[in-house]
Amino acid sequence: MFGPPKAPKIKGIMHPRFDEILTPEALAFLAKLDGASAGRRADLLAARRERSKRIAGGEPVDFLAETASVREDAAWQVAAPAPGLEDRRCEITGPTSRKMSINALNSGARVWMADFEDATAPSWFNVVDGQLNLFDAIRGNLDFTDENGKEYKVGEKTPTIVVRPRGWRLCEKHLTIDGRPLPASLVDFGLFFFHNAQALIDAGAGPYFYLPKLESHLEARLWNDIFVQAQALLGIPQGTIRATVLIETLPAAFEMEEILYELRDHSSGLNAGRWDYIFSYIKTFANSGPEYVLPDRANVTMTTPMMRAYTELLVSTCHKRGAHAIGGMAAFVPNKADPQVTEQALAKVKADKEREAADGFDGSWVAHPGLVATCTAAFDAVLGDRPNQLDKQRPDVHVTAADIVNPGSTPGQVTLAGLRTNIAVALRYLTAWVSEQGAVAIDNLMEDAATVEISRTQVWQWLHYKTKLAEGLVVTRKLVDELIEHEVAELHAQAKDERAHRHVDEARDVFAEAALGDDLPGFFTPYAYVRYLIARPLQPTGPIGPDDLRMSERVPREHQPA
Template sequence: MSISSLTHHVRVLGAPGHRHDEVLTPAALDFVGRLAAAFGKRRQDLMRERRRQALRLAAGSPLDFPMVTSAVRADATWHVAPPAPGLTDRRVEITGPPERRMTVNALNSGAQVWMADFEDATAPTWRHVIDGQLNLLDAIERRIDFTADDGKEYRLDGRERLATVVVRPRGWHLDEEHLEYGGRPVPAALVDFGLYFFHCAQRQIDAGHGPYFYLPKLENRYEARLWNDVFVTAQELLGIPRGTIRATVLIETITAAFEMEEILYELREHSSGLNAGRWDYLFSLIKTFGHRTDFLLPDRAKVTMTAPFMRAYTELLVRTCHRRGAHAIGGMAAQVPSKDPAAHEAALAKVRLDKEREAEDGFDGSWVAHPALVPVCREVFDGVLGERPHQLDRTRDDVEVTAADLLSVRRISGPPTAEGVRTNISVALRYFAAWLRGQGAVALSGLMEDAATAEIARVQIWQWLRHRVIDRETVLGLLDEELAALGAEYPWAPVEEVRALFERTALTGELPLFFTPDAYARHLVRRTEARS
């Protein structure tokens, strides 16, 4: 793309930073502008349709597998594209934000794949967004290193095969307020995708892989179709062969669970599978049906992956993927190492049990949040896969899942415990405090938590209050206690801002769909005078 052809001007409203000019080049910004021009309105229309669908479901419309796409589900002849280079064996995938130390640790971890997460694990300050792009560029060029404040150095260890990089851009519901096109913020998804694709797609191809992505928060086939059209246009603009991009979709909304095959079909030339996102899935379930008593959930710790409706969701995911030649990737093991040997062994035992269930169910790989969990996950999947790179041949024809199976929550319902209420308040507050400070991945009580954890914690409080299984006075008392504990433990914590955020997102009559858009606009946006 020549400079003389630059016609889609994107205004930069974020403050300049070290090496930011390497990412925010005129040509890269023009590329992002072209994507915004082509797809911005359609994205807005789809977000309006999300709200309409939410109102229909709240009014009592049934949720079922779409009748209009029954032919797609019945047609056994179509399959997704074959596995791309670097994505054939995905038995262990490590996730984390694209900050510099995590980038080095993830690439060195021994995992087959690293998901560089601009979404739930990143507090999207302007610096984090652009520094993340720089870190990916440096990683692909194998020139990344990091020296911590204590003098510890982090460098690539020289192994020939590093983890394959897969980028998770922010969801369709988010804006990037520091970039403006046509008088409006650029959709954050197009910023994260567009900057990475522009700078790194050809570099990844030259390195023997390709531009690969994880797609979050999709709610239906139309949102998948939008991504597929973005991919086609991006490849055409940069002269990259159609089908080079591959994308794995996180099935982390209840509505997407009813359109898994349709989502694969829309992305089939660019698809590399589906992933089971546990906490976001539960979060979506409450958002969608939280007004109904038959969807009242107990403490989140009691809603395990063995719950019948969660088993239905994961087994349908494996069957759907393998029927179409796509990888099925399991959920997150979020444990972090403990200095207490007994606690450490107990955590590893939980991880092992979780991964054994996934591998035996037919998943082709799974997620871990910490390098110390890579050997455990690898050992489990090695035991099932052996020398095979996956188990796509296990089509799970024995699985039959109905709409009722996916929605049968009542079988695990029960009142929340006092400990469960306090835990949700504590986790939400501590995560909010870290997020407002710019930290998106946070170790809390032995687990690496991200935005999905805070979301499920705060919507459970909202749901319990709505149905009067807990009273407001109790919640307000616990809120005061946990805020006092937060301030004592972390003197830097913006206690009043954290309180206000919790009250706006958990204690209101109308449930905000996400905590991030409002918190981002209020606390993380720092605009400067526009730069040309």
């Protein structure tokens, strides 16, 4: 298990201070993690694809019969809350760029989810620079001066840092072994853990993580084995790592208890990743018939029956096992120029967080420092001086598979405005993403990659089923192309230089690839990353096929599971 694998080769530019992160010792650590897990990861990703095909062929999505004993065993519990994670009533999320990191650390939230996943466009610079910023933050050395001379410094009281690595599906093309890219999740987890685990422990906390996009308890088991190995390699006590799993895929909603069980010694709860969950619902049933077509995404709220079933099951499951239940994102960005819009939006955020607190959630997410006070106040009203409400059981919750799937339960219609919004917001976000920005304020909302995923899967589904709009039009390729061209023209009109114009065209290409083909790609990010974000010498010049996207799954026989 701990043999001497080959050292990874660096294919990205070594910017200033990158050598502090990409040390020979850190790279050797990554190689050991990869050698023990790469084969299992490849098999699990293949299993995802096979299951998706079976569901498209009519296989029902349901709770697993083979793990019923885990759900029925009332004795087991997850580990007690770790230092710094007892009180999570308000968590702020955001990318690991220097300025955004300082803003998050000064936000007044209890936890900062430092995001290498949806809020970070994973260019080589962003990935390693993010590690440097976390390295400095943990050692009290993080500051920043912007182009106008404004200085940013971190205050004395800061949130507990929880890192979200990229998901299992993604690779890091700038670090390879024998030409095979390393799994991006291992790069993000491994570099952070290697450099900072002991420093965090010495400061009274620990190495804590959010795990994204899991689709099964077997994927959670792989993470748990990686945690065990990483702690053993660095001589850190087992159980020091803690991980909160985002339940943001439909398959994972049916395996919440099993996921907690697999990670029980390292678990710190579950999070209701609402936006990606909606995307996953659409993707899971994309080929299952028009009855699974959802209305405009603005209508898919947390009070719709299928979303209500999912969140109530999450709280019930977590508290049954002694785990934190963390609520979904509030993405509003306060607008100083429009106090009325801000007042109305804050009222909605307040109502959303009050509902979550009343339902039993122990805390929730916000995307902007201006929402921290609103979220905290909502949970203060329920928690008082208590750090959480783990003792609040939900024996009244009885959720069935039909409740979670519940096609047609979401009120509302598909409208021309909804179609236009999906196209416009996706293209605006993608234009920023290909220019290496992962968190983008659009129409007073902080958008990340989940926005594009929902938008482009809805457009694909509406096209696929020739959905009739409320106005009487049918969603056709001609109509969609006209709306795309209109939005692209608007973006070109706003472009200030040749680079900006190029990014608009790249965004249109990504959207076409992700939303307009005969088949629906699982995610937009693998194609967009390989085509536009990796170093230019590594970018393919011709068509991109599955082998280009899955090179990290081509694992030598010695790394395959026995």
